[in-house]
Amino acid sequence: MHQRKVGMWQRTGSGFGRFAFTAAALLVLFLISHNFSGGNPSKCRFAPEKAEFADSSSRSGGDAPVDSLAIEMHAEGETAPTPAEVPQPGFIIDKLEGGTLSLQDLRGRYVLLDFWAVWCKLCLAQEPHLKKIWEDFGKRDDFVMLGLCLGDDPKLIREFLSAHGVPWSQGMLADTFSNALAEHYGVTSLPHILLLGPDGKVVADNLLDEKIGDAVKAALNSARS
Numbered sequence: 001m002h003q004r005k006v007g008m009w010q011r012t013g014s015g016f017g018r019f020a021f022t023a024a025a026l027l028v029l030f031l032i033s034h035n036f037s038g039g040n041p042s043k044c045r046f047a048p049e050k051a052e053f054a055d056s057s058s059r060s061g062g063d064a065p066v067d068s069l070a071i072e073m074h075a076e077g078e079t080a081p082t083p084a085e086v087p088q089p090g091f092i093i094d095k096l097e098g099g100t101l102s103l104q105d106l107r108g109r110y111v112l113l114d115f116w117a118v119w120c121k122l123c124l125a126q127e128p129h130l131k132k133i134w135e136d137f138g139k140r141d142d143f144v145m146l147g148l149c150l151g152d153d154p155k156l157i158r159e160f161l162s163a164h165g166v167p168w169s170q171g172m173l174a175d176t177f178s179n180a181l182a183e184h185y186g187v188t189s190l191p192h193i194l195l196l197g198p199d200g201k202v203v204a205d206n207l208l209d210e211k212i213g214d215a216v217k218a219a220l221n222s223a224r225s
Contacts, residue, residue: 091181093148093171096157101171106144108198110219112212114147115173115182115192118160123191127164129212134168136213137220142198145169150190151176195219 090104103111114130116123130145137143145168149157154172161170173179177187185194185202193207195215204215 091184093146093173093181096149096154096161096170096172101146101169103196103200106146106196107200109141110143110198110203110216110223111196112143112145112216113185113194113196114145115150115185115187115190116147117150117190118156120190124164126191126193126208126212127166129209130168131166133213133216137216138168140220142223143216143220146171148173148181150179150182150187198223 090102093101093103095101112130112133114126116126134145138145147166147168147170149170150173157170157172173182177183182192185192185205191208193212194205195203195207197203197219203219204211207215
């Protein structure tokens with residue numbers, strides 16, 4: 001009699017184990033299918049739209065810190081805005097040489113905007129590429145280069161530009177990344193270089209190194225073709 005009770009318990013325990021295993025498996029499948037989002041995967045799952053890591057160590061001996069990290073993300077299922085959809089605002093910029101400048105005044109020309117700062121080592125690494133662009137295209141009537149220095153003292157900026165022989169126009173943006181113009185163009189790290197078309201829309205964004213010249217050449221060549 002004792003042996004029979006044990007056998008019944010073993011069969012009952014085995015059935016319970018199979019039930020528990022099945023329930024656990026169903027729970028795991030449910031969580032995977034919903035991606036821990038409560039039934040709406042597009043609310044919590046994010047996919048990198050672009051991730052650019054600017055490594056200054058490759059330009060300065062291998063032990064310099066990284067000066068720029070730009071990562072943009074959008075919810076999967078949503079359409080991220082393309083650069084061409086971003087209009088040019090009518091912001092007023094304080095020019096380093098005095099006076100003001102409106103981006104609206106530059107309509108009809110390609111405008112290369114360079115957000116930078118004197119303390120940014122990676123910004124300094126872009127200087128040779130920018131100077132080459134200025135040498136090749138700086139005298140064209142349909143092209144403008146405009147540096148926008150964030151949060152620095154005017155005297156310090158002038159001394160820096162003089163020491164480095166930078167000839168193109170410069171503007172000053174106070175309040176660093178909280179500046180309205182920097183916020184509009186999504187500037188969260190330096191350098192941030194972009195090209196505006198004659199209609200004021202962004203033609204190319206997040207440009208570094210040779211990609212700056214490539215974008216300018218392609219745009220200006222298409223303008224003449």
